[in-house]
Amino acid sequence: xxxxxxxxxxxxxxxxxxxxxxxxxxxxxxxxxxxxxxxxxxxxxxxxxxxxxxxxxxxxxxxxxxxxxxxxxxxxxxxxxxxxxxxxxxxxxxxxxxxxxxxxxxxxxxxxxxxxxxxxxxxxxxxxxxxxxxxxxxxxxxxxxxxxxxxxxxxxxxxxxxxxxxxxxxxxxxxxxxxxxxxxxxxxxxxxxxxxxxxxxxxxxxxxxxxxxxxxxxxxxxxxxxxxxxxxxxxxxxxxxxxxxxxxxxxxxxxxxxxxxxxxxxxxxxxxxxxxxxxxxxxxxxxxxxxxxxxxxxxxxxxxxxxxxxxxxxxxxxxxxxxxxxxxxxxxxxxxxxxxxxxxxxxxxxxxxxxxxxxxxxxxxxxxxxxxxxxxxxxx
Amino acid sequence: xxxxxxxxxxxxxxxxxxxxxxxxxxxxxxxxxxxxxxxxxxxxxxxxxxxxxxxxxxxxxxxxxxxxxxxxxxxxxxxxxxxxxxxxxxxxxxxxxxxxxxxxxxxxxxxxxxxxxxxxxxxxxxxxxxxxxxxxxxxxxxxxxxxxxxxxxxxxxxxxxxxxxxxxxxxxxxxxxxxxxxxxxxxxxxxxxxxxxxxxxxxxxxxxxxxxxxxxxxxxxxxxxxxxxxxxxxxxxxxxxxxxxxxxxxxxxxxxxxxxxxxxxxxxxxxxxxxxxxxxxxxxxxxxxxxxxxxxxxxxxxxxxxxxxxxxxxxxxxxxxxxxxxxxxxxxx
Numbered sequence: 001x002x003x004x005x006x007x008x009x010x011x012x013x014x015x016x017x018x019x020x021x022x023x024x025x026x027x028x029x030x031x032x033x034x035x036x037x038x039x040x041x042x043x044x045x046x047x048x049x050x051x052x053x054x055x056x057x058x059x060x061x062x063x064x065x066x067x068x069x070x071x072x073x074x075x076x077x078x079x080x081x082x083x084x085x086x087x088x089x090x091x092x093x094x095x096x097x098x099x100x101x102x103x104x105x106x107x108x109x110x111x112x113x114x115x116x117x118x119x120x121x122x123x124x125x126x127x128x129x130x131x132x133x134x135x136x137x138x139x140x141x142x143x144x145x146x147x148x149x150x151x152x153x154x155x156x157x158x159x160x161x162x163x164x165x166x167x168x169x170x171x172x173x174x175x176x177x178x179x180x181x182x183x184x185x186x187x188x189x190x191x192x193x194x195x196x197x198x199x200x201x202x203x204x205x206x207x208x209x210x211x212x213x214x215x216x217x218x219x220x221x222x223x224x225x226x227x228x229x230x231x232x233x234x235x236x237x238x239x240x241x242x243x244x245x246x247x248x249x250x251x252x253x254x255x256x257x258x259x260x261x262x263x264x265x266x267x268x269x270x271x272x273x274x275x276x277x278x279x280x281x282x283x284x285x286x287x288x289x290x291x292x293x294x295x296x297x298x299x300x301x302x303x304x305x306x307x308x309x310x311x312x313x314x315x316x317x318x319x320x321x322x323x324x325x326x327x328x329x330x331x332x333x334x335x336x337x338x339x340x341x342x343x344x345x346x347x348x349x350x351x352x353x354x355x356x357x358x359x360x361x362x363x364x365x366x367x368x369x370x371x372x373x374x375x376x377x378x379x380x
Numbered sequence: 381x382x383x384x385x386x387x388x389x390x391x392x393x394x395x396x397x398x399x400x401x402x403x404x405x406x407x408x409x410x411x412x413x414x415x416x417x418x419x420x421x422x423x424x425x426x427x428x429x430x431x432x433x434x435x436x437x438x439x440x441x442x443x444x445x446x447x448x449x450x451x452x453x454x455x456x457x458x459x460x461x462x463x464x465x466x467x468x469x470x471x472x473x474x475x476x477x478x479x480x481x482x483x484x485x486x487x488x489x490x491x492x493x494x495x496x497x498x499x500x501x502x503x504x505x506x507x508x509x510x511x512x513x514x515x516x517x518x519x520x521x522x523x524x525x526x527x528x529x530x531x532x533x534x535x536x537x538x539x540x541x542x543x544x545x546x547x548x549x550x551x552x553x554x555x556x557x558x559x560x561x562x563x564x565x566x567x568x569x570x571x572x573x574x575x576x577x578x579x580x581x582x583x584x585x586x587x588x589x590x591x592x593x594x595x596x597x598x599x600x601x602x603x604x605x606x607x608x609x610x611x612x613x614x615x616x617x618x619x620x621x622x623x624x625x626x627x628x629x630x631x632x633x634x635x636x637x638x639x640x641x642x643x644x645x646x647x648x649x650x651x652x653x654x655x656x657x658x659x660x661x662x663x664x665x666x667x668x669x670x671x672x673x674x675x676x677x678x679x680x681x682x683x684x685x686x687x688x689x690x691x692x693x694x695x696x697x698x699x700x701x702x703x704x705x706x707x708x709x710x711x712x713x
Contacts, residue, residue, distance in 0.1 A: 057636060059579075072579060072639040074483060080598040130599050132555075141596055145516075145540060237602065301548070301555045 044151050045096040045144070049082050049089040050181055051209045058087035065128045065177060065204050066242040079178040080143045081126035092144050093124035094182045097152040099139060099173055102166060104356040108200050109331055110258055111341060112290050112377025113219045114168065115351050116358040119198065120161035123173035124182065125149070128204050130237045131225060132301035133264055140174040141300075154182070154189035162193055168218075172200035180209055187216040196378075203246035204238055210249055219256040219378060222247060226261075226268035227277040235267060235302075244280070251285050256378050258290040260331065263308045263316055265296065274316045278323035287326045287344075288376040293317055295332035310336070346371035423659035423702050424709040427667075428452035429650030433630060440630055446497035449626070452653040453501075455713050463504055469623050470568055472506030477566030477621075481573045481589050481628075482514045482523035487640030489523035490572045490628045494651070498570065498626070499534060512536040513561045515592045537561070544595040552697070554611035556594035562617055569621045571657070575629035575648060575664050577637035581605040582680045582687030584638055585664045586625040586657035587613050587700070604685065610693035613657065613700055625660050627652035634671040646671060658693045658701030659708045665690065 051064040058073040069077035071084040081093045100122040105114055125147050127140035134140055161169050169190050171183050176199045187197040196218040203222040225236050232240040250257045263269050281289055293316040295308045313330045317338055320328040330338035334355040341351035348370045352359040362369040366379050428451050433444040450462040457465035470476050480490035499510050514520050516538035517527050529537045544557035573589035580601045581588055587609050591597035600608030635644035654660035665687055669679055680686050693700040
């Protein structure tokens with residue numbers, strides 16, 4: 001943040017936040033850029049990357065995500081934000097923030113993590129997949145030099161979040177995996193400042209970096225794009241099996257995890273997929289992992305498709321409920337009863353939500369106030 | 381700069397710098413009405429080589445490079461003079477972009493000597509506005525070009541100068557923003573790739589060099605770039621403005637690309653000229669395979685690096701040219 005002081009940064013960063021929060025919930029997304037200055041000092045964003053190995057002839061192999069890009073000198077990986085310079089691999093986006101907002105935690109969404117909390121939410125450029133329905137492609141599918149950015153090192157990040165009464169820092173909007181060095185450093189600074197850190201990710205990451213990440217953060221939401229390799233291959237440009245491995249690894253690490261499944265009409269909305277997904281979640285992760293079926297809105301390369309019919313989302317929820325999952329939600333449909341949390345034992349409403357607003361939380365010491373059943377999550 | 385008043389020396393000096401002026405088939409031609417349909421019949425690929433282009437050391441003789449270019453262009457169009465050919469490629473008043481390939485840096489980028497010769501011939505054909513462009517300013521500088529962002533006459537800059545269109549252009553699996561240099565500045569583009577191996581795509585020449593015109597090339601290297609390379613070349617702004625491909629083979633590289641690897645370079649001392657990028661890439665690929673065989677290296681196919689995108693570019697969905705040897709007229713001079 002060469003040219004801007006903290007006051008200016010906040011002013012720039014907060015305005016789109018409030019605009020987004022007060023806007024329509026369904027399909028709401030951050031303005032792609034706040035009024036940031038292009039950095040005059042590229043060097044401050046560049047740090048040697050973690051998670052790679054050196055190969056002969058100045059090539060490197062990235063070990064961050066399952067792609068394992070082999071990258072020549074002066075070239076970048078699939079993510080576009082990590083570059084081989086003379087045989088050493090660098091992240092180009094450490095502390096290079098392209099957008100920042102103060103969002104309700106429900107917007108991520110996290111429904112079992114500090115309901116009603118606000119999260120200082122930020123992103124750098126870049127992503128390691130290329131979903132045709134991406135809602136933030138203007139920042140996720142570009143190289144860092146193609147968008148305005150600000151320098152926000154970890155200590156300043158934690159300070160700004162704290163000053164704005166945000167108990168949580170959320171790494172979101174694009175793909176935090178590709179800026180994992182920044183997340184790790186930011187989470188460390190946040191912890192020192194008494195703040196929590198959460199990540200919103202597609203889960204396309206290798207086990208070792210995932211374990212390091214999990215040890216540093218407090219919760220992670222995984223966007224499971226579909227339950228078919230075909231969808232991952234054709235729409236995401238990735239592989240489902242790696243994301244499922246991530247979810248299993250997360251289960252073992254114990255970090256709080258929720259799953260979002262964006263239901264795209266005609267592409268991932270069959271009964272068989274919903275049933276297969278629900279059965280896999282129950283058997284591999286257990287029935288208590290929150291599963292959010294979210295409504296799709298036409299974006300990026302899938303503008304030809306309509307928004308998801310609400311009936312389709314309700315069908316998905318009914319199938320998952322029938323398979324025995326305890327916390328199945330419908331997202332991006334403000335006011336839908338399935339936005340709220342119900343006790344799986346007594347069936348009473350224990351978190352009353354409308355959109356991103358919380359009308360009441362009836363959980364005490366992690367238990368249903370009515371029947372005292374333990375409700376999994378991070379409540380305090 | 382008024383190009384009419386400028387001498388050749390001052391013209392070059394402006395863009396290429398003083399001490400360091402140390403500075404690649406098209407879809408139809410016919411200046412002003414570039415066709416998007418390949419010519420009927422055979423696609424001609426001219427391979428022009430001459431060891432005299434090279435000085436005793438690693439440097440090149442600009443005058444000899446210009447002569448080689450003249451012979452290649454003349455043969456490509458089967459006309460009596462090089463100027464006749466250039467007048468079929470461009471029309472006076474057009475802004476002509478020269479898309480160079482500088483990823484390999486000083487070692488295996490498009491040679492400034494070749495660019496110098498082309499700019500001179502374009503001037504003679506009545507072109508007063510020329511833009512040398514590539515991905516980034518830093519790429520150009522590493523390949524000995526000097527950045528000149530403003531003014532008239534000859535400019536030279538990377539995509540970072542003007543950025544990219546806000547809207548996506550789409551075809552098949554490709555969805556990309558096109559650089560404004562191509563969409564908003566240039567009326568016509570002459571593609572100047574380099575003859576070299578590519579560690580992922582197999583080879584990189586005319587077709588793949590267009591990755592330098594989009595904002596997200598990193599997304600298109602899966603599966604050896606197939607079908608992405610072909611799809612990117614189908615994006616309307618690219619298809620409509622490409623006029624000619626001149627592949628710089630003064631130095632060529634048969635392994636270890638796209639980065640510069642001196643141990644796998646060889647002095648091809650030549651140029652490949654074609655209007656059909658598919659035919660040019662096919663011929664260039666075979667030249668690289670021949671050199672690999674001579675060096676005792678495995679064919680690219682055995683290394684799972686066969687450039688399958690070339691055939692995709694020729695298929696019914698793309699029709700960017702031909703890779704059928706029977707339909708390629710290979711002219712060696």
